[in-house]
Amino acid sequence: MVLAAAEIADAEGLEAVTPSAVAHRLGVRPPSIYAHVDGAGDLRRRLLARALDESADRVAEAVAGRAGDEAVRALAEAHRQWAHQHPGRYAATRIVTSGAEDDEASLLALAAGRRHADLLRAALRAYGLDDAAEVHAVRSVGAFVHGFIALELAGSFEHSRPAAASSWCVGLRIILAGIADLARDSAGP
Amino acid sequence: MVLAAAEIADAEGLEAVTPSAVAHRLGVRPPSIYAHVDGAGDLRRRLLARALDESADRVAEAVAGRAGDEAVRALAEAHRQWAHQHPGRYAATRIVTSGAEDDEASLLALAAGRRHADLLRAALRAYGLDDAAEVHAVRSVGAFVHGFIALELAGSFEHSRPAAASSWCVGLRIILAGIADLARDSAGP
DNA sequence: TACGTTTCCTATGATGCATAGGCAAATGAT
DNA sequence: ATCATTTGCCTATGCATCATAGGAAACGTA
Secondary structure (H helix, E strand, O other), X not given: OHHHHHHHHHHHOHHHOOHHHHHHHHOOXXXXXXXXXXXXXXXXXHHHHHHHHHHHHHHHHHHOOOOHHHHHHHHHHHHHHHHHHOHHHHHHOOXXXXXXXXXXXHHHHHHHHHHHHHHHHHHHHHHOOOHHHHXXXXXXXXXXXXXXXXXXXXXXXXXXXXXXXXXXXXXXXXXXXXXXXXXXXXXXX | OHHHHHHHHHHHOHHHOOHHHHHHHHOOOHHHHOOOOOHHHHHHHHHHHHHHHHHXXXXXXXXXXXXXXXXXXXXXXXXXXXXXXXXXXXXXXXOOOOOOOOOHHHHHHHHHHHHHHHHHHHHHHHHOOOHHHHHHHHHHHHHHHXXXXXXXXXXXXOOOOOOHHHHHHHHHHHHHHHHHHHHHHXXXX
């Protein structure tokens, strides 16, 4: 069910993920979908939770056994590769579950989001930042990674040379150097 | 016409920007909209172009008369403030005009996109980066700024302390320190 | 064998995108 | 001043989609 939604998202875009499209793919009639899912919004929220979980799995694999710069690079790279392989799922990752969440899908999504944050936090541990600085660093890396992938997938980098991939490496370098600088100050005199 | 679309986007979200909603707001019947706009897609693309242009205006004001770190900070801050004031327009900013663009709205959007890139490039000039490094830096700052704003507007930072605003300052510091480091190497031995 | 649960179905209503074709007022040239 | 053209809006219509209501068939279990 959610798998069908994920496949539709990757093949035709997140907009195409509707009860009717899922029904079509599963070979049943649209109303049948409503027995398993509470409308189009719930369908997309379930997809959000699954996508967040899948990408966290990939990231966790990539980061295992690494530390410091290497861990952050591996995490970011895993994130980016997964997004390229599954653009629809990645788009689902950015769905907003506005405000009060009491439904199952939103809670799962929240938990998966925390998993992501924890993985990144662990990767940054080697820098020896204090707690506050670590949160800032987590958010900054997250912002850069998401922003870069979003712009890249949107084709925003296709109007200038060189290819996006080389900017990705330099961008990571910039971020990591900046965090190292922050760590120097944080632990400094 | 596009103004009505922008107001709807800010008030009810980008999803709500449809010919029928615009007609409602303007006090006319839905079919009348099609005399001015070529369907829902074209309506959103026009909104994209206008939003990109408006934000570039704001950024240009903010950056005028500044250079180096201060210019980049002002640019980023203007961007972020505008996004907070106009979340729907900001969301429109991320619409993808897939591939071959021969319609008016897409061309305007492309031009406005270039304007943004040029403004950022100019702000970074003081770092004395070579051409290739400058492109990488432009893309990296762009990625961070967009990523941060997107995550912030999506509420991704609301599940941890402290407030997002303080991370924004630290994040900019990280990026700027990273670029300074890059400049050192670029001009270095 | 009879019951309840699950799962899917048809039928229906509502809403929104989009096109076709017509009416009326404003514009501009003769 | 008159008439044709343009402009802008209208009603009517077709079609796809979300969503609900209520019923029929298949499944396991007492």
